[in-house]
Every structure is written in structure tokens, then in C-alpha cells.
Amino acid sequence: MPEFLYKSKLYYNPVEFAMDRIGGTWKMPILWRLKDRVMRYGELKKSIPRITDKMLSTQLRDLELEGFVSRQVFAEVPPRVEYRITSRGKRAVTIITEIRNYGLLLMKEFGVDQQRIREIRKSGD
Amino acid sequence: MPEFLYKSKLYYNPVEFAMDRIGGTWKMPILWRLKDRVMRYGELKKSIPRITDKMLSTQLRDLELEGFVSRQVFAEVPPRVEYRITSRGKRAVTIITEIRNYGLLLMKEFGVDQQRIREIRKSGD
DNA sequence: CTGGATCCGATTTGATACTG
DNA sequence: CAGTATCAAATCGGATCCAG
Numbered sequence: 660m661p662e663f664l665y666k667s668k669l670y671y672n673p674v675e676f677a678m679d680r681i682g683g684t685w686k687m688p689i690l691w692r693l694k695d696r697v698m699r700y701g702e703l704k705k706s707i708p709r710i711t712d713k714m715l716s717t718q719l720r721d722l723e724l725e726g727f728v729s730r731q732v733f734a735e736v737p738p739r740v741e742y743r744i745t746s747r748g749k750r751a752v753t754i755i756t757e758i759r760n761y762g763l764l765l766m767k768e769f770g771v772d773q774q775r776i777r778e779i780r781k782s783g784d
Numbered sequence: 785m786p787e788f789l790y791k792s793k794l795y796y797n798p799v800e801f802a803m804d805r806i807g808g809t810w811k812m813p814i815l816w817r818l819k820d821r822v823m824r825y826g827e828l829k830k831s832i833p834r835i836t837d838k839m840l841s842t843q844l845r846d847l848e849l850e851g852f853v854s855r856q857v858f859a860e861v862p863p864r865v866e867y868r869i870t871s872r873g874k875r876a877v878t879i880i881t882e883i884r885n886y887g888l889l890l891m892k893e894f895g896v897d898q899q900r901i902r903e904i905r906k907s908g909d
Numbered sequence: 910c911t912g913g914a915t916c917c918g919a920t921t922t923g924a925t926a927c928t929g
Numbered sequence: 930c931a932g933t934a935t936c937a938a939a940t941c942g943g944a945t946c947c948a949g
Contacts, residue, residue: 662833665896671833673887673898674812674880680890682807684942687799700911708787708796711943716912737910738949747893754886755799761879762798765805768872771790773798809922825931836923841932862930863929 677754680725685710685718687755693728693744694752700740727751805850806876810835810843812883818853818869819877825865852876 662671670676681687688707692698698706704715719742722728727748733739744752766773787796795801806812813832817823823831829840844867847853852873858864869877891898 663891663896663898665891665894672813672816673884673891674816675809675887676896677883677887677890678807682803684800688797691797691799704911712912713914713944714942719912732911738912740911750886750889754883757882758802758879759798761875762800762802764875765802766788766790766798769790771788771801773786773788829931834923836925837932838924838934839922857931860930863932865931 681727681751681755683718685714686722686727687758689715689718689722690727690744690748690751691755691759693742693748697741697743700742703742722748802879806852806880808843810839811847811852812880814840814843814847815852815869815873815876816880816884818867818873822866822868825867828867847873 662669663676664670665676668679670679681690685707688710689703692703692706700715700719703719704710704712707715719728719730723730723742725747726745728742729745731741731743733741763773787794789795790801793804795804806815810832813835814828817828817831825840825844828844829835829837832840844853844855848855848867850872851870853867854870856866856868858866888898
């Protein structure tokens, strides 16, 4: 299990490297939503529950810098910015799909019922 | 994308659920090492660079509580405790393998050279 | 509308010492 | 040998305010 450097950070295995690119709370949900259509900033924001502007913009920036999504700015008023997935991003979606299927299997094993929980939405906030 | 509860925590998608079970810095490295043989605590510790006793014992406990590994204590002096992967853990190894392969692909794309870096070990600390 | 900047709390991880 | 307890450091994510 050889270790290696990338951008001054020391990694111990390929899993760690992959998770540093597409892990964290928000990157997979973002890529998942972009997988089959172009979306604007505001659309993404509305479609991802509880994400804040800070997290959405920083995570989009990371994903763009590392080539998973591309960003297109239109010189309009009001401003319009569109995000689209790249071919690298599409390869990421492949593994996200597999993790997702594994998650569904685990949920079955643990007896998690995958239904909407309305009580939470009503009372919680 | 229905949300759901498990152990009083609210999840928004199956990926998040899966990563809460086998994600984090240490769980995959532990499962990876147990994938084809039984190991003792001290063996695991030696084989995983930089893990501390605290992290190894807490992560092993989590994995045991959720059924990914089993723990066998021998009533001997000195004490001996063996960890072995379960069938649930083996299914986890399947997806870990896929993430690992994806990580290797990403490393190629990013031009990361996967060789041992001796200078780091010597100078860094 | 699409963010950037700043501040702060929560959570995770690490260092060190100690025990049956 | 196989951990636990305690405290500190680092990281992550959220809240708020501001700007082109």
C-alpha cells in the first residue's frame, strides 16, 4: 500500500484519494443532480435540501477546479451561471451509482424504511 | 430522493447512509486488511500507518456493533483478541474494491505517481 | 441572481498517559 | 496485549453579512 503526494497532501491509498475528490457531504449530491442535465446555481440550491450558499459555491468551485463540472457564465442581467457535468464527472457518477446501490442494500439489511418522513419536515423546522 | 431516519439521524440519500457505515478515515483500511484473514489488534495496529489506539479501538467497536466484523476474545495471558470479517463486511469489501479501482483511475487522470516516497518518511517526521 | 468573506460552533482526529 | 480516559488540535460545516 504505497503512499503518495498530491497537492502537498500525503495519501495512503487510492480510496482516500478518490474520497478526497468526490467525498464530503455535498459533492456526490451535486454530481448526482447534474448527471443528466445542465443546471443553474439557483436550481441546484433549491434541489439540494439544507445546503447553504457557502457550501454550494465552495463545493462547485472545487469540482470545477478538479474538472468534474464546467461552469458557463452568461453576460446577462440578472446574471446566469450554468453548471454541466464533464466526462470526468460522468465517470464519477458511475461509482456514485454503485455506492448508492450498495447503500440501498445496506438499508435493507438494517431494515431502514425508505419512505418520506413528513413529521420531521413539519415539526423539525 | 426520500429522506429517512436511522438511529435518530436524518439521512437524505443512500450514499450518505453507506458512507456513515463504512466511511471516515479508518474503516475502509481496516476492512481491507481483514478481507482475507483474521488479525489480532496489534497486527492491525502495526499494519495501518499512523493509526492511534484510540482510533483503532473506536472504529473496530463501531464496525463490530454494526456487524461488519466480529471479535473473538481468548481467555489467555497475555490477552488475545482476534478480528474477522463477516459476510456483511465482505459485501462492503466489494464496494471498497470498486472505489479503490476508481481511485486508481483518478490518480492516472491526475498524473499521480504511485511510488513510495522515501524522502517524506525520512525528513517530514 | 450568484456568489465571496468572515466568524464561530460542532465534530473528528490526534497525543499522551494510564490500566486489567 | 489490548485497550480506555483525558485533553488539545484540526477540520468541517453553518450563519450572517456584503457585493457585482
